[in-house]
Amino acid sequence: MDSKLVLNSENELRETIDHQPKAQKMIATLLSYIFHPVFVPVYVIYFLLFVQPFLFVALRLEGPDVVIRAKMGILLQSIVNYTFFPLVTVLLLKGVGFIQSIKLKERKDRIIPFIACNIWYFWIWYVWRNLEAVPKELVIFSFAVFMASSIGLLVNIYMKVSMHGIALGTATAFLCLLGFEYGPGMAVYIAIALLITGVVATARLLLSDHTAKEVYWGLAVGVAGLLVATVVA
Template sequence: MSTQLFITPEGLQQDEKPPYSPNPVLGAIANFLSYLFHPVFVPLYVIAFLLFVEPFLFVGASGAEKVLTLGRAFINYTFFPLISVLLLKGLNLIGSIKLKERKDRIVPFIICNIWYFWIWYVWRGLPGAPHYLVVFALGVFLASSMGLLSNIYLKISMHGIGLGTATAFLCLLSFDPASSNITIYLALAMLITGLVGTSRLLLSAHTPREYYLGLGVGALGIIIANWVA
């Protein structure tokens, strides 16, 4: 919370200035976008997109195989991380499930890294798993790992990491000749990234630097994954 100084008959006084409070409608929209594009959902959206919207990576895959792949993604990217955070809160190891404090994010980062590593390891050894699927899984794990290290110094934006990973991955796919009409989805991802970033700033959840760093970490994770996978 910021402070301001003013002069009174008693001398120089300091008063706390309340944090910026957005318009209620804008605040509601910002909260909605923050929940809709929460980091535990973004990888699931990307994989669902690969399976059902732009399925050039899964040509010949049956409906059951696609559902199984999406189920694995849901368990490791969404279900286990959510349950882990709820358990941490139940054990009073974190102050809030919203992870507002930097120190509250350390253990969730570590736990999520375990699930992210596991799903990458499974997909890497799975016969017939598309190369780009393995690249994305590795990119998510690397971005989360770098996020954990960055969290030592500042409260890096998890939303930024998630959306940076997704946008960079779609950018990578756009260079593949087999993809079609990917450009419009990449533009949509960039729009969403901007809207969510604005939402986080409106809610005073992050500074611009924290959000931009999250985007950079997410993109770097995909770049490194594509290079080494």
């Protein structure tokens, strides 16, 4: 594959890849959509609720129906705040002309979506932290998402930081935190998360949507958000 440097609309040099195999581009695009930042938090929460459900010990004494209702309520809230509201926000911004593309390819297009998403992220954290049925780990994760997005907004002033990197950095760091708390049983899941993070980061580079620096900064922002959340939340 050949690569070349081009100037974007903000007069920044970006590397693009010429003669990229069509199948490779399709796979990279598919991975970028599957692990889009609006889906990653929901994947983590679904994992905590149904794949490795070790957080609802207190509710089990009240019967399985209570546990199921609590889990479905939390999952629905996460879909609404982490997926539905951000998507609607971006579509509305595109409709009224505040952003050029729903793909947010330009750094300046990401400012308002970052701010709007921070509102949804703060709201769900604030609600969950005051609900006894929501485990502490979920409160920490929701606050980590909010903090990572907030830090990402600040970094975005200087560069087009990778939103995929932020989301996956937060998710992977959170699973590592659970590994310290719950032991070797988390090892396989952490390995899978690291693999997914590496593959998606590579996909973003292959699509020439980001430089390596922007991807690495995105991952660092995600980890930083989780570290702040563990101390504050």
